[in-house]
Amino acid sequence: MRILVLGGDGYLGWPTAMHFSARGNEVMVVDNYLRRNLARETRSEALVRNPNLHERASIFNAVTGKKIEVRIADCSNASELDELFLEFHPETVIHYAEQPSAPYSMIGYREAQRTLNNNLNATFNVIWSVIRYVPECHVIKLGTMGEYGTPNIDIEEGWIDIKHNGRSDRFLFPRQAGSLYHTTKVLDTDLLWFYVRLYGIRVTDLMQGPVYGLETAETGADSQLMPNFHYDDIFGTVLNRFLVQAVAGIPLTIYGKGGQVRGYLNLQDTLQCVELACRQPASKGELRILNQFTEQFSVYELAERVREAGNDIGLKVSLQHIANPRKEKEEHYYNAKHAGLIEMGLKPHLLTGDVIERMLRRVMEYRSMIDKEKVLPRVRWG
């Protein structure tokens, strides 16, 4: 299958590209290095300096014999994106090409404006490239569980039947996000749903939880194939940050009470989910929404698990509650459905002590490269 991976230099994009290429698909990756540039601007670079996309593809080719096509282009620019669709004629497009940091989007006007325009225009252009050049192409879009926020009712997979005054109808599940970044994903879903209804395109919107992990089936062949591992407050996800804090011997910093519950998943499960969505595409005129995570934890529980695993291997791990820089509920109801991907065949990799230990040992290899000043919150909401 011809698979176009937009945002192919990202934490998920690059492992996705390798995954599909290793399994015999024709893969083209596209990126404009926005994340690398923003990480450099905000002193948020990854733990390990990753090779650029051309270098990554060369290394991957050297160890596997497989070829990944690389294009440096800006998906928020329609003419650049159209050109790639016309050249490659993808059967599936996997769209990760968004500014991915919630804290970045909350720094101020400029960062919020950049996030809004990059993300909306990238999604808008993907829709139009598909409509015009490959109307049968399956769009797999990475949304986020953060679109739903923390409602006081069970979170369904994308849709809800509402009964009201004796009548009923089916609607997109109500969404109310906690950052501008997450709000752009709400807007993305609205745009996709409009154009699905209008043009009958096929779209899978994967509402993903925070991802953790440094390894996939493809990363073992060469240490330079490692995913981008951000551990700072801006581009790092919470578990990755805790791992680095544990290794660096600084307290795991819990925002507020740590009662914030979210659904998490292993990077390997992201790849499984995307593969499942790819093999079982949405129908024409369908916006299929799947909640993509495997387990729910509170931030405090995550920290506790990292502490236990760290102490088991001789690290001295402590926890510290700090003022919450975000506006979010620290105690709330949270029960999100996530049956769809399991029914499609997902076999979860759960967050066991062994898994945490393995990640900690991997981070320990890079202990000297940890910049401790990156891990404390530098961005406050509002």
Next chain:
Amino acid sequence: MRILVLGGDGYLGWPTAMHFSARGNEVMVVDNYLRRNLARETRSEALVRNPNLHERASIFNAVTGKKIEVRIADCSNASELDELFLEFHPETVIHYAEQPSAPYSMIGYREAQRTLNNNLNATFNVIWSVIRYVPECHVIKLGTMGEYGTPNIDIEEGWIDIKHNGRSDRFLFPRQAGSLYHTTKVLDTDLLWFYVRLYGIRVTDLMQGPVYGLETAETGADSQLMPNFHYDDIFGTVLNRFLVQAVAGIPLTIYGKGGQVRGYLNLQDTLQCVELACRQPASKGELRILNQFTEQFSVYELAERVREAGNDIGLKVSLQHIANPRKEKEEHYYNAKHAGLIEMGLKPHLLTGDVIERMLRRVMEYRSMIDKEKVLPRVRWG
């Protein structure tokens, strides 16, 4: 009160500016003539060539002695908008500065992209100018009833309590619009709601139905103060188009069966509603949503009323069903609440035979200027 009217050259913007200026407020109007430019590009110019904003303000000043400040600026450009906020320090901002045509937004990529970026960035910039320079300022935003679409349940005023699996919460009423233009208004509301929660700004989002009419209390003083009267398929609203067809002696063209029900209102009631919202502002941290229309009609009923009124004054009016260029339901449930503005004091001007007759007579003055080629649909959905 210092009132900033964004989109002050529009069908609603200019009458709004005159209304508030006539009543002793300090008014500044801002426009970049986007609508005029798009109308010229698409052969959709108004029935009467309206003076430009500076000319309008001069004429208004000559007949009333009142001064309306005019600024030609682009609200989708933050630095241009910021400058006006810093100069004028508005207490209320009335935000009409959006590309207002659903058919225009459906022509193709370029028009859709322009609509998306203009509308989202204008709203985004208004939010940020308020946050940074006048955090107490009341934002009155014109949304549209079209955000709700045509759900199979009663449409509430902006919010709905959802009970689900034994728990409940309050959410934005689900929205699912029928054009890209209307979808941008859905996205506007999402953005406003996010920043209301985050920064506690005060916002009223007026979900308005299609407006009709050529007169307000201020337009009588000089014929050049008339609102922009578009009657074409792109910038004209349905009733205005029917009036022109009746006067021109061509059939009133009903899209499909004409069972499309919407809530309509008189231009004079738009002014009343905006005035009421202005005098009774939203609280800090409140997104107040009001459904702004006075009566529900199907398109067929509207056409029938114009036929009757037209025949009464000697016009020969016929109806013609034509293929619907839009993707929309032609028969559907529709029951939209609209009690909020009535409770605040709105006294509706209803669509009586006399009102239609008066509008028809006004259009008859300009009969020779009607371009019959503009009234048939030129834009198809999908």
